[in-house]
Amino acid sequence: ANSGLVIQEFLLITGLLIVVGIFIRYILLDLIEKVSKIVFTTDTVIIIALISAVVSFVTLIYGKYIDNKQKTNRYLYAKREEPYGQFIEMVYKILKKQKVGEPYPETAILEDLFKFSQQITLWGSNEVIQKWNKFRNYSVKHDKDPSLPSEDILFIIEDIIYAIRKDMGHKDKVLKRGELLSLFVNDIDDVLEKRQNK
Numbered sequence: 257a258n259s260g261l262v263i264q265e266f267l268l269i270t271g272l273l274i275v276v277g278i279f280i281r282y283i284l285l286d287l288i289e290k291v292s293k294i295v296f297t298t299d300t301v302i303i304i305a306l307i308s309a310v311v312s313f314v315t316l317i318y319g320k321y322i323d324n325k326q327k328t329n330r331y332l333y334a335k336r337e338e339p340y341g342q343f344i345e346m347v348y349k350i351l352k353k354q355k356v357g358e359p360y361p362e363t364a365i366l367e368d369l370f371k372f373s374q375q376i377t378l379w380g381s382n383e384v385i386q387k388w389n390k391f392r393n394y395s396v397k398h399d400k401d402p403s404l405p406s407e408d409i410l411f412i413i414e415d416i417i418y419a420i421r422k423d424m425g426h427k428d429k430v431l432k433r434g435e436l437l438s439l440f441v442n443d444i445d446d447v448l449e450k451r452q453n454k
Contacts, residue, residue: 332379333424339375340384340420346372347413351440381423387416407447410437 346368353360376384391412398404414437437444 335379336381336420336423339372339379340424342368342375343372343416343420347417348440381419383419384416384423387412387419391416407450410441410444410447413437 349368350360350365352358373388376388380388391409394404394409394412398406398409411433414434417436418431434444434448437447441447
């Protein structure tokens with residue numbers, strides 16, 4: 257009888273352990289699955305949040321960079337407008353006085369040239385400064401050696417105007433050599449033909 261009772265208790269305990277084991281197994285599996293989903297979802301949310309934050313940060317920085325660049329360009333544009341306008345005015349003044357035979361005193365020329373040089377030292381683009389230095393150097397050489405072709409000065413002036421127009425936002429790739437000069441030099445075609453035949 258005692259042995260039968262022991263067997264019954266053993267079977268009962270074993271059965272309970274099996275039931276509890278099965279119960280715990282499913283509970284644990286369910287719990288692990290839920291935790292895994294939560295962790296995966298949390299990781300995904302965090303990753304998405306981080307990506308969004310990085311994209312927002314990069315967009316903000318790039319936007320600030322573009323905004324600052326545009327502000328700088330607008331500021332330089334405003335500062336360059338006056339001296340560049342003075343240069344164009346000076347060129348037309350020289351040509352007008354030559355055509356009508358009026359004198360352009362050397363002191364007035366030097367004053368205009370010095371004023372322009374002073375302005376572009378601070379505000380001129382690198383290209384305009386380089387073209388202007390080329391003009392000044394060639395002018396000095398031409399004064400020392402008048403046999404140098406004087407029409408070359410006109411083409412250097414045209415190069416300066418191209419550089420100025422570029423600074424002011426114009427795209428001059430479609431304009432050919434002499435097209436700007438034709439606005440104030442009547443025989444520019446003859447000058448160009450003469451240069452080609454050299």
